[in-house]
Amino acid sequence: MIDYAIEVRNLAKRYRKVRALDGVSFDIAAGSVCGFLGPNGAGKSTTMKILMDLIRPSGGHAFVHGHEVGRAGLVARTRIGYLPQDPVFPAHLTVRGLVMYTARLYPGHPTGRALRRRVDEMLDNVGLAAKARRRMTGLSGGERQRVGIAQALIAEPDLVILDEPSAGLDPAGRRDVLNLIAAISGDTTVFYSTHILDDVERVSDSVVMINHGKVVAQGPLASILEASGQEYVVGLRGDTTALRARLTAEPWVSGLVARDHGSAEEWRIQVDDSPAAADGLVPALASGEGYAVLEFHLSDRRLEDAYLDLIGAQSVE
Amino acid sequence: MSSEATALGTAATGTWGVLRGETQRWLGRRGLFHLVLWLAVLELALYHAVTTKNQPFGGLGYESLMNMLVISSALIGIVLTAAEICSSYHSGTTGWVLGKPVPRSGYVVASVGGLWLGVAATTIFVPALVAYWWLPKVEPYRSVTPEALPLGRFLIALVLISLIMAFFMGLSALLAVLFRRRSAAVILAAWAFLVLRVPFPYGDWMDYTPARLIRTNINQGGWSELTEYIYEVPFDTMSAVTGTLGLTVAFLVAATLVFRRLEL
Amino acid sequence: MTAEPASLSRIETNHPFRGIGGMLGVELRVWFPWRVLLLTIAGLGIYATIYIPWRISGVKQLGALFLWSMALWLIFLLFATISLSEGTVLGDIERGTASWLVGMPIGRPAVIAAKAAASAAGVSAAVYIVGGVLYPLFEAASREGVTRFRVDELTEVTSAPIGKWGVYVTLPEAGQYFAILTAIALLGVFLVAVMIALGSMIRSRTAVFGMGLACFAALMVGWLIARDALAVSPVGLVTAVTEGLQTKPIELAVPAAATVASSLALVALATWNFGRRELS
Numbered sequence: 001m002i003d004y005a006i007e008v009r010n011l012a013k014r015y016r017k018v019r020a021l022d023g024v025s026f027d028i029a030a031g032s033v034c035g036f037l038g039p040n041g042a043g044k045s046t047t048m049k050i051l052m053d054l055i056r057p058s059g060g061h062a063f064v065h066g067h068e069v070g071r072a073g074l075v076a077r078t079r080i081g082y083l084p085q086d087p088v089f090p091a092h093l094t095v096r097g098l099v100m101y102t103a104r105l106y107p108g109h110p111t112g113r114a115l116r117r118r119v120d121e122m123l124d125n126v127g128l129a130a131k132a133r134r135r136m137t138g139l140s141g142g143e144r145q146r147v148g149i150a151q152a153l154i155a156e157p158d159l160v161i162l163d164e165p166s167a168g169l170d171p172a173g174r175r176d177v178l179n180l181i182a183a184i185s186g187d188t189t190v191f192y193s194t195h196i197l198d199d200v201e202r203v204s205d206s207v208v209m210i211n212h213g214k215v216v217a218q219g220p221l222a223s224i225l226e227a228s229g230q231e232y233v234v235g236l237r238g239d240t241t242a243l244r245a246r247l248t249a250e251p252w253v254s255g256l257v258a259r260d261h262g263s264a265e266e267w268r269i270q271v272d273d274s275p276a277a278a279d280g281l282v283p284a285l286a287s288g289e290g291y292a293v294l295e296f297h298l299s300d301r302r303l304e305d306a307y308l309d310l311i312g313a314q315s316v317e
Numbered sequence: 318m319s320s321e322a323t324a325l326g327t328a329a330t331g332t333w334g335v336l337r338g339e340t341q342r343w344l345g346r347r348g349l350f351h352l353v354l355w356l357a358v359l360e361l362a363l364y365h366a367v368t369t370k371n372q373p374f375g376g377l378g379y380e381s382l383m384n385m386l387v388i389s390s391a392l393i394g395i396v397l398t399a400a401e402i403c404s405s406y407h408s409g410t411t412g413w414v415l416g417k418p419v420p421r422s423g424y425v426v427a428s429v430g431g432l433w434l435g436v437a438a439t440t441i442f443v444p445a446l447v448a449y450w451w452l453p454k455v456e457p458y459r460s461v462t463p464e465a466l467p468l469g470r471f472l473i474a475l476v477l478i479s480l481i482m483a484f485f486m487g488l489s490a491l492l493a494v495l496f497r498r499r500s501a502a503v504i505l506a507a508w509a510f511l512v513l514r515v516p517f518p519y520g521d522w523m524d525y526t527p528a529r530l531i532r533t534n535i536n537q538g539g540w541s542e543l544t545e546y547i548y549e550v551p552f553d554t555m556s557a558v559t560g561t562l563g564l565t566v567a568f569l570v571a572a573t574l575v576f577r578r579l580e581l
Numbered sequence: 582m583t584a585e586p587a588s589l590s591r592i593e594t595n596h597p598f599r600g601i602g603g604m605l606g607v608e609l610r611v612w613f614p615w616r617v618l619l620l621t622i623a624g625l626g627i628y629a630t631i632y633i634p635w636r637i638s639g640v641k642q643l644g645a646l647f648l649w650s651m652a653l654w655l656i657f658l659l660f661a662t663i664s665l666s667e668g669t670v671l672g673d674i675e676r677g678t679a680s681w682l683v684g685m686p687i688g689r690p691a692v693i694a695a696k697a698a699a700s701a702a703g704v705s706a707a708v709y710i711v712g713g714v715l716y717p718l719f720e721a722a723s724r725e726g727v728t729r730f731r732v733d734e735l736t737e738v739t740s741a742p743i744g745k746w747g748v749y750v751t752l753p754e755a756g757q758y759f760a761i762l763t764a765i766a767l768l769g770v771f772l773v774a775v776m777i778a779l780g781s782m783i784r785s786r787t788a789v790f791g792m793g794l795a796c797f798a799a800l801m802v803g804w805l806i807a808r809d810a811l812a813v814s815p816v817g818l819v820t821a822v823t824e825g826l827q828t829k830p831i832e833l834a835v836p837a838a839a840t841v842a843s844s845l846a847l848v849a850l851a852t853w854n855f856g857r858r859e860l861s
Contacts, residue, residue, distance in 0.1 A: 055580040074419075092342060092347070
């Protein structure tokens with residue numbers, strides 16, 4: 001039986017006439033790393049704020065480690081570390097002061113030297129040990145983000161919810177965040193939102209995609225990529241008119257994008273039936289006349305491709 | 318039982334953490350700034366009031382002190398409470414803290430409580446005790462009352478002033494969470510202070526508010542209840558004390574009820 | 582290569598007050614209508630607070646109503662001005678709006694000047710609106726009860742303070758009343774200038790508020806202990822208000838000119854500070 005860290009059932013949120021969330025349902029298995037994807041305004045932050053009991057849903061239920069948010073939100077938050085989007089921390093606190101303040105808000109926190117040691121260790125992990133005594137007002141945006149990650153992890157939570165943790169970070173900072181996520185995964189569930197799909201592919205086990213307040217895809221990353229279909233890259237020279245007409249008529253071809261490269265063309269042929277494509281594409285290419293095949297290979301579909309297919313289709317609808 | 322105990326324990330830990338954080342702020346630059354500022358302002362103003370020949374203030378040292386403490390602590394408490402709640406709300410700091418296991422009601426109470434402790438120390442107790450030390454050393458007190466008045470009663474009067482300040486801070490907190498606008502909360506709470514302070518009668522119900530404690534008939538040579546208490550006049554305004562305490566609690570409860578419905 | 586003709590737009594771009602028109606429009610909307618409405622309601626509320634017990638008290642002496650209403654309105658207005666103005670400069674800096682504004686072709690002096698002008702207009706409007714509404718109410722009240730009396734003729738002391746403001750208290754003539762309102766408005770304008778100057782120098786809004794309150798307290802203390810020596814200053818306006826309320830002749834021109842001059846100097850100081858300040 002799978003232990004779920006997050007269970008969301010038909011979550012809805014309305015702001016007057018605007019439906020920010022409309023029947024969102026998904027589950028996140030404990031110990032997994034789940035990327036929460038969607039365009040701006042899709043409802044990602046709204047969902048996370050509901051999980052953190054910062055806003056009330058208009059309908060539906062959400063559970064964190066079996067505790068219903070709203071009824072037992074306080075107890076649920078004892079096991080959550082949270083980093084909001086564009087966090088604003090009290091200006092008068094130093095970096096160390098902020099992380100210590102956060103640690104003391106959780107029951108069972110270490111005290112005295114043990115607490116200081118833990119805080120120093122965390123600051124070292126996020127690369128801010130040298131700036132521990134600096135006030136929050138004296139930090140850059142990226143440094144504030146690192147402090148945010150430190151305060152989210154200081155209480156060794158079972159679930160970490162991060163709203164765009166890589167925002168404002170330089171490439172080294174992004175790499176450190178990903179390494180941190182990878183290091184804590186397994187023991188800790190990580191549920192994070194981001195626009196950087198490469199990061200999701202690197203560290204995530206599963207993905208939830210949301211658009212216009214509805215879930216458009218969810219599941220293991222590999223399944224998402226597979227379900228989004230395959231793409232063949234074909235280089236051609238010559239008269240390809242008849243070939244194009246033939247291929248676009250095939251039922252296993254879901255899309256064909258042609259790009260000119262001087263006298264040659266590059267075709268990207270998206271297929272949604274891999275076996276049929278494997279049987280049919282090569283003979284189709286070989287059977288025609290008036291053109292030459294310069295290149296032929298199966299392209300690795302990236303998460304970005306799947307995302308654009310799913311979110312782009314939604315946008316058109 | 319175990320989840321109840323866990324929830325209570327969690328709430329206590331979170332509330333205590335916020336209270337501790339708030340009070341620690343007053344041990345640093347903020348506390349020093351307020352201490353120096355209000356010591357300078359209050360002691361200088363009191364010295365002038367006591368030594369001037371310009372009536373009606375001259376000579377009424379303890380009465381002037383009580384008046385000044387009531388006015389300064391109430392207004393400072395109103396302003397700082399509204400500023401703290403509104404700026405934290407609008408900047409997003411409140412949302413960040415409440416993402417931790419901190420109950421909303423505990424957050425309001427701890428924030429206001431920590432502020433109350435800091436303001437009471439820097440605006441009431443320290444300046445008052447400094448004045449208590451030097452008032453008997455200047456005329457006209459040096460010749461009339463060479464010994465200082467009873468310290469115990471003086472301290473209790475300061476506690477009552479702190480309670481009055483808590484009343485106005487509670488009101489300011491309620492207005493701040495209702496309107497989420499600093500100026501509206503400050504202006505309305507200050508207006509309430511004026512209503513309770515001016516010596517015009519509105520009815521017997523005012524005997525259950527701070528009005529009974531802080532009003533003064535200074536033009537007719539009368540003292541406020543607080544000054545009379547220091548001069549060992551029997552205290553007959555327990556109704557005002559209990560009423561003030563009850564209203565303070567009511568304001569804070571109302572503020573937490575409103576705050577629990579706020580979206581962050 | 583042809584010489585580029587002298588361009589009016591280039592001259593405008595370099596002008597320190599470029600954009601002041603637009604800024605003024607934005608800042609006026611901050612005060613009008615809601616802040617002015619808030620101050621107006623507060624002023625009328627203070628009047629009502631004094632009027633109700635005055636109405637039911639035994640002796641309806643005008644001074645108790647008029648003097649208390651105007652004195653409390655003055656104190657309250659100045660306090661409210663400090664409260665409303667403490668975030669005028671710092672609020673924008675903290676929110677990041679200031680850096681966004683000066684990132685556009687708007688001169689930094691234009692930002693400060695617009696804020697000062699709009700705040701002064703808002704405070705003044707509130708003073709004249711409340712004052713204008715109250716004058717006929719005072720006139721009506723003066724017809725209700727006793728308006729002239731001598732202290733030694735009174736045999737019964739009521740809970741309404743008679744005051745040591747003067748034996749005879751009548752309503753000032755309209756011209757004198759308008760002069761009193763102008764003095765109050767100028768005091769408000771002065772405090773606005775103080776708050777803007779403080780906001781351009783200090784980094785904490787609470788500290789700005791505290792210093793503003795200290796300035797207000799200094800005005801009152803100055804009036805109490807050295808009003809003659811400080812006649813050529815905003816303290817002279819406080820004297821003008823208190824003397825005017827007692828229908829004594831008032832000297833307004835000199836303290837008004839001194840107040841306007843000091844307000845302008847404070848705004849100039851704020852402009853200089855804001856021009857040098859780093860906005861991050």
